[in-house]
Amino acid sequence: MSALTVRDVTKQFGSAEVLTGINLDIASGEFTVLVGPSGCGKSTLLNIIAGLERQTTGTIEIGGRVVNDVPPKDRDIAMVFQSYALYPSMTVRQNITFGMECRNVPRAQRNEAVARVAKLLQIEAMLDRKPAQLSGGQRQRVAMGRALVRDPLLFLFDEPLSNLDAQLRTEMRMEIKQLHQRLGSTIVYVTHDQIEAMTLATRIAVMRQGVVLQFDDPETVYNRPANLFVARFMGAPPMxxxxxxxxxxxxxxxxxxxxxxxxxxxxxxxxxxxxxxxxxxxxxxxxxxxxxxxxxxxxxxxxxxxxxxxxxxxxxxxxxxxxxxxxxxxxxxxxxxxxxxxxxxxxxxxxxxxxxxxxxxxxxxxxx
Amino acid sequence: MSETAAARRPKVFGLVRRLPEHLTIWLPLLLAAGHIVSFSLWTLWVSFTPSTLLPEFGWVGLHNYTAVLATRNWRIAFDNLLLFGSAFVVLSLLTGLGLAILLDQRIRGENVLRSIFLYPMAVSFVVTGTVWSWLLNPGVGVQKFVNDFGWMSFRFDWLINRDMAIWTIVMAAVWQSAGFGMALFLAGLRSVDTDLIKAAQIDGAGPFRLYRRVILPTLWPITVTVVVIQLQFAITTFDLVRALTGGGPGIATLLPALVVYDFMFQRGLLGRGAAAAVLMLLTLLAVLLPYAAWRHVQARQAARA
Incomplete structure (x- = not known):
């Protein structure tokens, strides 16, 4: 089943076209990485999928349902942000349950969900702390917990690891990969780091200047790049x-x-x-x-x-x-x-x- | 020897080169501090003397203080200050926050509106007081305007009403300073991480919940700053009342600063006036010292994080 379909999506800011004819078809359980240099439109595309921005033309389908006019909260998605975007005035527990609070989920059910996610991410000990009291890696975990607790059709990750130092980034990368293997969730992940793309993805979409240049599995993207840009962008040192x-x-x-x-x-x-x-x-x-x-x-x-x-x-x-x-x-x-x-x-x-x-x-x- | 000379020369040279900077920083600071500190100390000293029309030597202990505290004028002024201070701070805070939230909706003409709202700040309190005294004067202002339209029974005479006159001062003061709170709150709203708002949108928070649970809590530090600045303004208010009501009708809108002025320059009781002024200073310190302590704790927490 196709979890996400992006069909002929374009986005214009004034006269500038930042996305041109984007077509992606992502099957359920796939880990798709959108990769490209800064300004290639990958974050804009992610925001459009989330419903935080509106495409100029084209269609977004999530789980077989056209969601062009559906607000973010009703798209059955969860998102992890680069800055983590944890609510600073709330405890970790409140951060994780805020979505459920907005949807009026009963308290008992909320507590159960927090306990499940906290155990999965090993953040049980910090549930009553504020985000300011957590380290970067811990904040990252909480941000993922907030996404996981929703159990959505589609996870969206917007450069979630770029604020971490190199060692922690490698660790968290491995954990994200393990989580995906364990939960089998569908993920769209934006990064400018080609190593993250190679290591995490089941399919990579390489973007430049608002165009998807190649959308293939990592091996094909690496060994049979569609053009010179992809060839030079993927791999370090480059081809x-x-x-x-x-x-x-x-x-x-x-x-x-x-x-x-x-x-x-x-x-x-x-x-x-x-x-x-x-x-x-x-x-x-x-x-x-x-x-x-x-x-x-x-x-x-x-x-x-x-x-x-x-x-x-x-x-x-x-x-x-x-x-x-x-x-x-x-x-x-x-x-x-x-x-x-x-x-x-x-x-x-x-x-x-x-x-x-x-x-x-x-x-x-x-x-x- | 040559080494120490070489080491000393750049230091002296640097000092000379940076002389203009040092002069521009330290000279005004010294003058201002000397001015403020010396006159404060002088006032403090006078408050313990039997000075009347002219400063006199002598020591009367706390006599001036007990005398001031016993007067009806001071008690009324202080009650007025409590009412005016709290009403003014709360209302200008809410007005400023409301304006800031409305302006933050990416509306057209934001720059113009922002200037308009901030503009009263540029007007002297005397002008504000005078203009509002015309507006509120039943014979020439709003009441006459509405009466002239034919609604003859309309009454808006707060300015000459003993119980309501204090609210005219609140009104004028809020009009004057709400823009200040708005500017600070707007800056705070604009510095909220847009990812936070996106996250809340995905979590499904409506506008009310978004502001109450996510955005407004981040404005706490700004709120405290605005409250403290407005409070110290409220405590020292003089020119606005002087121009708007002159403390009247009767002594209904008397504030501590007017009492100080009254003692010192109208009744020729320098010692009493100085004591009243020191009492005002103590009130100010009661606001500013906790604020300074709070800032200190915040800075230490920020340094630790």
Missing amino acids: NTLSARLEATSDGTVAVIGGGETVIRFPVPAAAASWIGRQVVLGIRPECIAEPTRYFGDAPGATVMIAALVEVIEPTGAETIVVLRIGDERALARVSPDLHYRLGETARFAADTRKINLFDPETGDRIA
């Missing part, structure tokens, strides 16, 4: 994008990078054959370039050995990032930390050609 020329050889189509002595040839999918003789942008993830002993599978042509100049070496502990120069192009490689390259040497690397993507240099769209 290498090198300018290449396609040539036909007896072994099939190859992409040629660089010129003169430092030429690299990568086999590319047959689907790109129509681009033979033309310039393309070749995308290869940094983890697909590694030390020469790395094994990338048995398929013929899967691993290609390349030689490149070592320009910069950045050890991170778990791995070492090496900046390579291939002709006029630069590329990042993620190599084993046990290997010690020397600056300025021309070293050998193994490249995984199975996950190469080709993009149209004009439009940025993926070719193959």
